[in-house]
Amino acid sequence: MRGRHERRVWEWNPALYAPPRYRRACQYDVFIPEPIAGLQLALPGHVAGVVSEAEKAVAELNRGAGPELMPFCLPVRSSPYRWEWRPPGEPSRQ
Secondary structure (H helix, E strand, O other): OOOOEEEEEEEEOOOOOOHHHHHOEEEEEEEEOOOOOOOOOOEEEHHHHHHHHHHHHHHHHHHHOOOHHHHHHHHHHHOOOOOOOOOOOOOOOO
16 A cells, blocks of 8 residues: 555643543554545456446445345444435435
8 A cells, every 4th residue: 555654643632522541642653544536546457347247236235235134234224324325216314
């Protein structure tokens, strides 16, 4: 992966609205990726074909998806975002 690692310091801040253990100063490492704007990528033909087939398979799966696929959504259901199944074409109820 293109980029660099840096060591930074989290400064102590007594005014920070957080539990005391999160207000302490500490060092931490960060990864700063290189900008991707303008990045020229070339995929070999066979890889591009596999990606295209995968896109079509996911689109087909999504078109035929129903409540029987809910077990595969456990990571989504445990996230802070709300998720509910709707038949294809049905508008959101937000």
